[in-house]
Amino acid sequence: MITGTLRTTKSEEIFAAAQKLMPGGVSSPVRAFKSVGGQPIVFDHVKGAYAWDVDGNQYIDYIGSWGPAICGHAHPEVLKALHETLEKGTSFGAPNVLENVLAERVIDAVPSVEMVRFVNSGTEACMSVLRLMRAFTGREKIIKFEGCYHGHADMFLVKAGSGVATLGLPDSPGVPKSTTNSTLTAPFNNLEAVKALFAANPGEIAGVILEPVVGNAGFIPPDAGFLAGLRELTRENDALLIFDEVMTGFRIAYGGAQEKFGITPDLTTLGKVIGGGLPVGAYGGRKDIMAMVAPAGPMYQAGTLSGNPLAMAAGIKTLELLRQPGTYELLDRITTRLTQGLLSVAKETGHAACGGSISGMFGFFFTEGPVHNYEDAKKCDLAKFGRFHRAMLEQGVYLAPSQFEAGFTSLAHTDEDIDRTIAAAQSVMKNL
Numbered sequence: 111m112i113t114g115t116l117r118t119t120k121s122e123e124i125f126a127a128a129q130k131l132m133p134g135g136v137s138s139p140v141r142a143f144k145s146v147g148g149q150p151i152v153f154d155h156v157k158g159a160y161a162w163d164v165d166g167n168q169y170i171d172y173i174g175s176w177g178p179a180i181c182g183h184a185h186p187e188v189l190k191a192l193h194e195t196l197e198k199g200t201s202f203g204a205p206n207v208l209e210n211v212l213a214e215r216v217i218d219a220v221p222s223v224e225m226v227r228f229v230n231s232g233t234e235a236c237m238s239v240l241r242l243m244r245a246f247t248g249r250e251k252i253i254k255f256e257g258c259y260h261g262h263a264d265m266f267l268v269k270a271g272s273g274v275a276t277l278g279l280p281d282s283p284g285v286p287k288s289t290t291n292s293t294l295t296a297p298f299n300n301l302e303a304v305k306a307l308f309a310a311n312p313g314e315i316a317g318v319i320l321e322p323v324v325g326n327a328g329f330i331p332p333d334a335g336f337l338a339g340l341r342e343l344t345r346e347n348d349a350l351l352i353f354d355e356v357m358t359g360f361r362i363a364y365g366g367a368q369e370k371f372g373i374t375p376d377l378t379t380l381g382k383v384i385g386g387g388l389p390v391g392a393y394g395g396r397k398d399i400m401a402m403v404a405p406a407g408p409m410y411q412a413g414t415l416s417g418n419p420l421a422m423a424a425g426i427k428t429l430e431l432l433r434q435p436g437t438y439e440l441l442d443r444i445t446t447r448l449t450q451g452l453l454s455v456a457k458e459t460g461h462a463a464c465g466g467s468i469s470g471m472f473g474f475f476f477t478e479g480p481v482h483n484y485e486d487a488k489k490c491d492l493a494k495f496g497r498f499h500r501a502m503l504e505q506g507v508y509l510a511p512s513q514f515e516a517g518f519t520s521l522a523h524t525d526e527d528i529d530r531t532i533a534a535a536q537s538v539m540k541n542l
């Protein structure tokens with residue numbers, strides 16, 4: 111139960127009913143607030159930088175539907191595009207010209223992408239890109255990094271902690287060991303560990319997949335030289351480099367992390383922003399690799415609703431809005447102010463904290479830091495974050511309900527929103 115001044119009667123009623131209907135009362139686990147304690151609030155509607163719950167409380171929203179709402183929720187131009195497209199039908203199951211338009215936008219923007227395949231989620235994109243890595247190289251093993259999330263497909267659900275890390279033990283019951291024992295893991299920002307894996311598995315590794323800026327272990331940027339080092343190592347070993355830009359794509363720069371850091375992978379996965387709030391994922395990359403994908407080539411992958419006109423229309427309009435001059439500068443300015451504000455309030459009030467941001471993606475940890483990888487992130491004070499999260503909710507600020515999730519701003523967040531958030535954090539941290 112949320113304690114304090116928030117009215118949450120309706121949220122509680124709806125969530126109690128939901129728990130009898132759906133496992134844990136949710137359609138996706140992190141929404142259940144398990145890692146911060148207390149009960150989730152049930153949203154009624156969203157607009158711009160704000161969300162309103164079913165009890166009428168208003169929040170400044172720093173999740174943005176976990177990333178897609180980069181232009182602000184329910185942007186009028188995105189809604190207009192959706193309404194117009196809706197009149198023609200919701201799904202064709204046949205080619206439509208909007209696929210071409212979004213594909214061209216993605217290919218123009220993302221340096222590695224010469225051809226693209228649309229799917230319906232980030233999970234699907236990552237699952238498919240893995241099959242493609244293996245199909246193209248004829249090798250089975252892959253390297254992923256501890257704390258990086260690539261959706262919930264079996265092969266990626268590997269416990270990435272030390273000890274079991276390189277054994278590829280599954281992270282969830284139901285995932286056969288045979289599915290994950292080709293998934294090797296290394297700590298993020300540790301090139302030596304990757305080198306050692308290549309040395310121990312000569313000619314067997316299809317490729318390396320990573321979140322170029324980690325968002326699923328909290329916000330962790332790559333150390334200088336890490337991405338370039340991976341590019342070199344994969345080339346030396348005839349393996350592929352895959353950037354999972356489901357979170358960072360069109361968020362930390364129009365061309366994603368690969369544009370921001372000037373490192374071009376062989377393949378890229380996308381999601382979230384490119385769907386403008388509708389279910390979309392995509393994978394793309396070098397033409398010679400994408401030529402393997404059915405029906406151009408033998409690697410099978412398909413989807414009933416893939417490329418549906420509604421999702422394409424929302425994505426196209428969102429990218430159009432993002433392409434306007436000054437958008438990423440605005441996101442950067444707002445988000446830097448927010449992060450620096452939170453960190454200086456923490457310092458003033460005597461809490462160990464570290465964090466950072468790139469454009470519209472940010473994070474902070476209740477630990478001295480620095481945080482270079484998941485092991486470092488795990489040193490943070492989770493109980494304190496839980497109390498902070500709850501108290502910020504009381505103050506009308508909706509933060510990701512986990513210390514291990516990045517936060518997101520949007521073009522709709524104003525300086526006043528940031529000021530209000532920092533002021534809220536100040537009053538909360540004084541009594542934390």
Ligand SMILES: Cc1ncc(COP(=O)(O)O)c(C=O)c1O
Pocket residue numbers: 176231232233234236259260261262321325326354355356357381382391
């Ligand atoms: C980097 C990354 N990859 C893949 C996914 C999975 O995407 P989806 O939730 O759309 O399946 C996520 C989701 O948060 C993600 O952050």
